[in-house]
Amino acid sequence: MARGYRQTGREGRPESGGVPRLEGMSDTPDHLVLPVDAVSAGRLAERGLHYRLLDTADESAYAAWIRADERGFHGPASNDEQNAFSRAAMGSRRTTGVWDPQSVLIAEPVATVNSWPVELSVPGETTVGAWAISSVTVSPTHRRRGIARSLLEGELRTAQRLGLPIASLTVSEATIYGRYGFGPATTAADWRIDSRAAGWLGDEPDGRIDFIPVEDYARIAFALHEAARTARPGEVDGWPERWRQFAGLRPGDGDAAGVRTVQYREDGEVRAAAAFRVVEEPQREEHSVRVLHLDSTTPSARLGVLRFLLSLDLVTRVDASLLSVDEPLRWRLADQRAAEVTVRDHEWLRILDVPRALEARRFSGAGRFRLDVSDDLGLATGRWLVESDADGVVRVGDAGHDDDAPLLRTDVATLGSLYLGGVAVTTLADAGRTAGSDAEAVLIADRVLRSTVAPFLSFWY
Ligand SMILES: CC(=O)SCCNC(=O)CCNC(=O)[C@H](O)C(C)(C)COP(=O)(O)OP(=O)(O)OC[C@H]1O[C@@H](n2cnc3c(N)ncnc32)[C@H](O)[C@@H]1OP(=O)(O)O
Known part of the structure; x- marks a missing residue:
């Protein structure tokens, strides 16, 4: 079973998520x-x-x-x-x-x-x-x-x-969870790059790359993920054992001996790390690189690692999965056609509390509209007045019956897809998945809900 949503250990991880204490219970979460x-x-x-x-x-x-x-x-x-x-x-x-x-x-x-x-x-x-x-x-x-x-x-x-206010999951099949009100909210891009054809545009990365022990990798890469995740809508907090698994340190990992791990330094500071395997292609007497995981805190360090992998001798192909749909690498390839990119749904979200979920994020500017949510399970059904100021701070209140703010209607699964701002409201309106009282409603919601950073999640859970 190769999927990544399998559980692993999370020793030493502080509890998170803001779960309130219930009265009369022990210290157990x-x-x-x-x-x-x-x-x-x-x-x-x-x-x-x-x-x-x-x-x-x-x-x-x-x-x-x-x-x-x-x-x-x-x-x-x-x-x-x-x-x-x-x-x-x-x-x-x-x-x-x-x-x-x-x-x-x-x-x-x-x-x-x-x-x-x-x-x-x-x-x-x-x-x-x-x-x-x-x-x-x-x-x-x-x-x-x-x-x-x-x-x-x-x-x-x-x-x-x-x-x-939200439930989330990564899925084995895309047809199972919509019926429970989940909608796909992040898109994963899987890359297959012909490394000989790809070439490189512009200067070579000027950071320093080193092989490091797999144990160090597990610690360093996990720390990079934790440092970078808040700026990337869709990511969740990781746990150390998951990163040990990327490093081949899960007991009995039959592929462990082939795992190589590197770090990339800029200005003396580690800003990216990757685990990968080089696999021999028996028919072709060639090798391909399978990137097991890549973490970075700066785009330039990320490009530095990818450039290193693309330039390995005896290697003709690099495969990397779960990248962002906005991966900057495309714009450094001399031949963009050397990369085959497959996109698909990855993380699914289910909104359970509309006001709290919306108020937890920032909008991209000022707006005011009413939002009508339908939910077959009745958990998030309602109509609200959604307002944001110029800084994107969101306030959600009751929508009075006489309010004349433009109205956007959506089912809860579609709201899950819109929540991280990875898809345009106009696109989902064109697809017949959401509808406005008029064109203005769709345009206002579109403007404020969009995220400038494409939502993505870098692993399975
Ligand atoms: C977050 C995660 O863990 S993702 C991993 C999901 N698990 C797997 O893929 C492991 C293999 N599959 C399974 O164990 C099971 O088939 C499950 C868990 C997917 C479904 O379990 P079941 O008990 O058979 O589902 P159940 O009988 O409750 O069906 C509920 C509904 O889902 C539908 N459904 C169930 N499985 C599937 C499926 N694989 N694809 C599409 N629809 C499905 C049913 O038709 C039913 O539809 P309805 O409510 O509209 O009539």
Whole structure:
């Protein structure tokens, strides 16, 4: 299972996301102890299924849970060492399952989900608390009986109970989550570059590149991500084990021996780092580079690393995925046609609290319009007056019935797509996904919602 939304450890990571404390509870973060959603528990109980939280301190219970998760994604079962690595993550996440008392493998849940609070970067170089959801699996023996629906609706209500205005996820298939009100909000660009044809425009980067130990890479690159993420709408806070995984340090990583790691310094300061593998292409006696991850705090350092990878001897191709659709590299290639770029949806957002979500980000200038949101699940339905000042500070209030401000109508999934400003309101209006009371409504919303930085997320979670 090669997808990156698999969980890994997050030891030493401070809790984030602004989850408020619930009264009368211990020091344990609320998201770990809040009881499972009663509505979903009731629905599942009607079918004889038990929906409950997993105590990740219980090693054998965790081993059974992760086996179910891995089987759900058609991956191999982990050994004890790998379980210890991933269990470090579960200690700070909400780990939930559905058990069928009739199962032969009675300890293994027939469905899994894992969720935790994150800091989601939003336009204006700031963040908002969001509820990240991962490890959604339903056993093939129990599929298409509404179990995933119960889990997802339960997660959304749980996020609301925790006071989080948004839920977020990265997806295995783009057809699953729209029905729960999620919309694709960031676009990922996957690059395949013919490095011999690409060439280079302008000066060579003048920073210094060095190979570094993989252990150092994991630490340095994680720190670069944390330093840079707030300025990039769509990014979320990472966790150290995820970066150890990029470095090939997950126990039992069969490709670990081939992982190379570099750092790039400008003015004596490390401003970019990359992990990559060089793969031999057996048929062609050539090599290609697979970029495993690239972090940077400046565009020039990022270009410096990419230039280094494009200039490796014996290498004819560089593959890099999850780049921004606005990757500056294109404008330094002498032959832009040497790069094949494939774009697709990556991070999906579900707005749960419209006023708090909108007020958490900056708009791109002053505007005033009414916003009407429809939501099949009824979690975010409403009509509001949305105002922003010249600095982009947003205020959301009640829309009085007699207010004559232009009105934009949208369903909640489309609002999720608009939220980070990565797609124009005019585009979604042209697509029939949103509509204004008049052309002005669409134009005002378009002007203020757009982000100057293309939203993107540099990894799977
Ligand atoms: C954030 C993440 O973790 S992404 C990872 C998602 N998980 C996977 O891809 C692992 C493999 N797949 C699975 O485990 C399961 O098939 C799941 C979790 C995707 C769906 O579980 P199920 O319990 O079968 O779904 P459930 O019966 O609740 O179906 C709910 C709705 O989703 C639809 N649906 C379910 N799976 C899919 C799918 N793969 N593609 C499109 N639609 C789907 C159903 O048709 C149903 O539609 P409706 O409500 O409009 O009638």
